[in-house]
Amino acid sequence: MLRYVLKRLLSLIVTxxxxxxxxxxVIEVAPGDPASFMLGVNAQxxxxxxxxxxxxxxxxxxxxxxxxxxxxxxxxxxxxYTYRSSxxxxxxxxxxxxxxxxxxxxxxxxxxxxxxxIYAAARRGKAGDAAVMGGTQLGVAVPNFWFAMMLVxxxxxxxxxxxxxxxxxxxxxxxxxxxxxTLPAIALALPQAAILTRVMRSSLIDVLGEDFMRTAxxxxxxxxxxxxxxxxxxxxxxxxxxxxxxxxxxxxGAIVIEQVFYLPGLGRLIFQSINARDLIVVESVVMLLVFxxxxxxxLVDIAYSIVDPRLRQRT
Amino acid sequence: xxxLQIHDLSLSIGAFDxxxxxxxxxxxxxxxxxxxxxxxxxxxxxxxxxxxxxxxARAVGSVQLDGQELLTMPEARMCKIRGARVGMVFQEPxxxxxxxxxxxxxxxxxxxxxxxxxxxxxxxxxxxxxTRVGLPPDRFPLTRFPHELSGGQRQRVVIAMAIAxxxxxxxxxxxxxxxxxxxQAQILDLxxxxxxxxxxxxxMITHDLAVVAGxxxxxxxxxxxxxxxxxLTRQLFANMQHPYTKMLFEAxxxxxxxxxVPPAAPLLEVKGAVRDYALPxxxxxxxxxxxxxxxxxxxxxxxxxxxxxxxESGCGKSTLTRAxxxxxPLQGGEILLNGKPVASGGQANTAVRRQMQVVFQDPxxxxxxxxxxxxxxxxxxxxxxxxxxxxxRQKAIDEALTAVGLKPSDARKFIHxxSGGQRQRxxxxxxxxxxxxxxxxxxxxxALDVSVRAQILDLIADLCRxxxxxxxxxxxxxxxxxxxxxxxxxxxxxxxxxEGATETVFNDPQHPYTRALIAAAPVLPDxxxxxx
Numbered sequence: 001m002l003r004y005v006l007k008r009l010l011s012l013i014v015t016x017x018x019x020x021x022x023x024x025x026v027i028e029v030a031p032g033d034p035a036s037f038m039l040g041v042n043a044q045x046x047x048x049x050x051x052x053x054x055x056x057x058x059x060x061x062x063x064x065x066x067x068x069x070x071x072x073x074x075x076x077x078x079x080x081y082t083y084r085s086s087x088x089x090x091x092x093x094x095x096x097x098x099x100x101x102x103x104x105x106x107x108x109x110x111x112x113x114x115x116x117x118i119y120a121a122a123r124r125g126k127a128g129d130a131a132v133m134g135g136t137q138l139g140v141a142v143p144n145f146w147f148a149m150m151l152v153x154x155x156x157x158x159x160x161x162x163x164x165x166x167x168x169x170x171x172x173x174x175x176x177x178x179x180x181x182t183l184p185a186i187a188l189a190l191p192q193a194a195i196l197t198r199v200m201r202s203s204l205i206d207v208l209g210e211d212f213m214r215t216a217x218x219x220x221x222x223x224x225x226x227x228x229x230x231x232x233x234x235x236x237x238x239x240x241x242x243x244x245x246x247x248x249x250x251x252x253g254a255i256v257i258e259q260v261f262y263l264p265g266l267g268r269l270i271f272q273s274i275n276a277r278d279l280i281v282v283e284s285v286v287m288l289l290v291f292x293x294x295x296x297x298x299l300v301d302i303a304y305s306i307v308d309p310r311l312r313q314r315t
Numbered sequence: 316x317x318x319l320q321i322h323d324l325s326l327s328i329g330a331f332d333x334x335x336x337x338x339x340x341x342x343x344x345x346x347x348x349x350x351x352x353x354x355x356x357x358x359x360x361x362x363x364x365x366x367x368x369x370x371x372a373r374a375v376g377s378v379q380l381d382g383q384e385l386l387t388m389p390e391a392r393m394c395k396i397r398g399a400r401v402g403m404v405f406q407e408p409x410x411x412x413x414x415x416x417x418x419x420x421x422x423x424x425x426x427x428x429x430x431x432x433x434x435x436x437x438x439x440x441x442x443x444x445x446t447r448v449g450l451p452p453d454r455f456p457l458t459r460f461p462h463e464l465s466g467g468q469r470q471r472v473v474i475a476m477a478i479a480x481x482x483x484x485x486x487x488x489x490x491x492x493x494x495x496x497x498x499q500a501q502i503l504d505l506x507x508x509x510x511x512x513x514x515x516x517x518x519m520i521t522h523d524l525a526v527v528a529g530x531x532x533x534x535x536x537x538x539x540x541x542x543x544x545x546x547l548t549r550q551l552f553a554n555m556q557h558p559y560t561k562m563l564f565e566a567x568x569x570x571x572x573x574x575x576v577p578p579a580a581p582l583l584e585v586k587g588a589v590r591d592y593a594l595p596x597x598x599x600x601x602x603x604x605x606x607x608x609x610x611x612x613x614x615x616x617x618x619x620x621x622x623x624x625x626x627e628s629g630c631g632k633s634t635l636t637r638a639x640x641x642x643x644p645l646q647g648g649e650i651l652l653n654g655k656p657v658a659s660g661g662q663a664n665t666a667v668r669r670q671m672q673v674v675f676q677d678p679x680x681x682x683x684x685x686x687x688x689x690x691x692x693x694x695x696x697x698x699x700x701x702x703x704x705x706x707x708r709q710k711a712i713d714e715a716l717t718a719v720g721l722k723p724s725d726a727r728k729f730i731h732x733x734s735g736g737q738r739q740r741x742x743x744x745x746x747x748x749x750x751x752x753x754x755x756x757x758x759x760x761x762a763l764d765v766s767v768r769a770q771i772l773d774l775i776a777d778l779c780r781x782x783x784x785x786x787x788x789x790x791x792x793x794x795x796x797x798x799x800x801x802x803x804x805x806x807x808x809x810x811x812x813x814e815g816a817t818e819t820v821f822n823d824p825q826h827p828y829t830r831a832l833i834a835a836a837p838v839l840p841d842x843x844x845x846x847x
Contacts, residue, residue, distance in 0.1 A: 210410060211405060211407050211410040211411045212410060212411055212412055212413045212414070214367065214405065214411075215403075215405060215411045215412065215413075215473065215476070216413070217365075217367055217397065218365060218367065218397055218398060218402070218403040218405075218477070219397065219398035219424060219425045219428060219476060220394050220395060220396070220397040220398030220399060220425070220428050220429060221394070221398075221424075221428065222390070222391070222394050229424075230413045230416070233415050234413065234414065234415055307415065308414070308415055309414070309415060309460045309462070310414060310460070310462045
């Protein structure tokens with residue numbers, strides 16, 4: 001088990017190293033001068049030259065890469081050209097919105113999808129299954145921004161249970177912050193839950209056809225006991241794979257939802273930075289997202305081995 | 316009163332009648348074997364006793380256990396009977412256990428479910444019962460997972476689960492079909508002992524008449540959902556009444572006439588073949604360990620010769636087969652067909668490969684279901700530089716299908732329109748169509764019912780006469796190899812331990828392993844001797 005974890009960890013580090021080189025190459029080494037790109041076509045030559053010095057573009061490429069990596073490892077992400085403040089600080093503020101939002105949405109989607117998928121699989125072909133599957137069709141088909149607007153219309157404008165957007169910050173207390181994240185989390189979670197429900201259902205249906213499920217019944221377990229004790233855990237592997245992909249998406253992919261609800265999250269930050277051509281922020285946020293995705297994959301791999309003992313030995 | 320009484324049991328799924336008025340009894344301490352070919356309803360009978368039939372199945376009639384009617388019993392009460400008073404062992408030990416739970420937890424589950432035992436008590440009982448089935452916890456700790464055990468060991472765990480609470484009735488559905496012959500003999504002995512020790516009744520489902528003969532007190536022969544004949548084992552074998560029983564018996568010991576072997580001229584030469592597989596590293600920088608699956612095997616197959624290769628799972632016979640087909644690189648030695656290497660530089664040698672064809676075990680999985688038969692059987696044409704087209708292609712298809720006993724008009728059909736035996740004929744037609752010098756039969760008749768198997772063996776013998784076939788026949792089934800080959804090789808742990816004329820090897824085996832194999836193989840009784 002320890003070997004398995006170490007091996008995964010090694011692959012995590014290698015992936016990060018390769019990813020950082022690719023990002024650096026695309027943004028800084030690719031043809032075109034970052035400084036003149038950031039300043040636009042009408043910039044004065046001496047302004048460009050000043051920025052080049054500020055960005056360290058006059059240094060050799062390898063040196064720039066190493067100092068970029070080295071600084072990042074010590075938490076120094078550089079200074080944003082547009083915000084004129086520390087990138088680490090800007091990202092840190094945004095993470096306090098994006099990570100809780102992603103976790104909130106993840107919890108919601110899991111809490112909806114697991115029982116719904118198990119229920120549908122257990123009642124395969126019956127009315128309950130058809131109803132759940134119909135619901136997931138809708139969930140997959142409806143775009144989440146439209147869904148978000150409907151939520152605002154109903155719960156914020158008509159019922160006035162929630163605010164229509166914005167984020168008060170955690171300093172005003174946990175409850176108002178959670179409340180502000182609720183509608184966005186629902187809007188994010190439902191399409192994810194629809195996909196996850198379908199995966200859970202089909203995976204469990206496959207497992208229900210396995211011989212060991214019949215063995216479990218022959219032992220005297222009732223159908224639902226057999227499903228809970230022997231079925232669900234065996235059905236989890238494909239579900240975990242999808243779940244991992246979804247977490248990555250939830251952290252970075254909330255751009256549209258953050259726009260709809262006017263939330264100061266990472267998605268908005270990257271959107272604004274690209275518009276403002278602030279390559280320093282873009283570079284750091286992209287690297288951070290890569291790190292998040294790789295880390296989540298690592299955690300999913302560890303979860304696999306917890307669920308399935310056969311994977312602990314396969315090296 | 317008998318322990319299990321099945322009376323006029325009929326079962327239908329939708330419009331299909333699966334069982335028709337099935338009646339028989341199982342007494343305490345008695346082993347009753349239900350036998351028949353696929354589709355005879357024997358497994359469904361067992362599932363009906365367990366009340367674990369498919370959702371849409373409807374059963375009428377009567378199934379009584381100790382005088383209690385099971386067919387009308389509410390599901391909740393049935394759950395209390397399953398596992399406690401009726402235990403069940405299934406065919407496929409590789410998949411019958413939950414892969415993510417330890418064997419201890421799975422055996423304990425039966426005990427905890429039906430008794431008030433504490434966890435510690437249940438664990439003690441689980442240890443005891445695992446010891447009883449031959450898995451003492453000091454060598455097989457309860458914390459083992461199923462994938463850490465062999466097929467035979469897993470079947471022992473399944474048996475432990477089934478007998479943990481000393482059920483009154485044990486149902487075993489093809490309990491040894493998926494196992495090697497020596498393992499089969501051990502599991503059958505274990506089941507017999509348990510029945511005697513515990514005084515259980517046992518309902519055993521099997522297609523193998525030889526297994527039945529050695530195990531059962533009484534036999535029930537089924538066909539198309541009906542019981543055609545039943546009787547005490549010895550009497551039934553001595554005096555078979557129903558034509559179907561006679562046919563089954565004859566087909567099980569079917570022998571074919573092979574034409575004489577032409578004078579020796581080497582066709583396939585395997586010289587010191589070695590195949591290593593790299594094992595995963597045990598430590599990060601330790602040198603890689605290797606597992607030698609084939610350890611310097613040498614043999615020659617002559618033109619027109621029928622050579623058998625027998626051995627148990629893991630002995631390396633499949634690896635050797637793939638190496639002969641040029642699908643596995645060798646780490647030593649060489650394989651020549653007509654004096655030319657089958658593979659060079661890790662690539663199969665097309666010019667040599669086209670002289671070689673293979674017929675696999677699974678008549679269901681080895682065809683693309685979307686292609687018509689004419690396309691399926693002409694697949695080997697890809698190996699030719701100038702494949703026949705138009706009328707010549709049509710003629711080749713017609714000839715190949717006719718040779719295997721099918722009609723030229725079958726060429727337009729899809730594979731799902733054929734039975735298992737017909738599919739295996741199509742597989743042979745596909746192998747024959749480019750007139751190869753040699754065919755490899757890799758467990759080619761193992762998945763077939765005995766009557767179909769007999770027909771396919773006859774077909775192979777016919778083809779030997781008309782086409783002068785040379786083949787390598789790989790099988791775990793000794794009785795089949797005995798009749799269909801002239802010479803046989805016995806393989807164990809990557810080595811050929813014995814080789815010789817088939818009859819000589821079977822009558823006078825020299826190597827202890829060959830002797831063990833032959834001794835373990837169940838044999839059909841001689842009806843004449845039984846009658847006396």
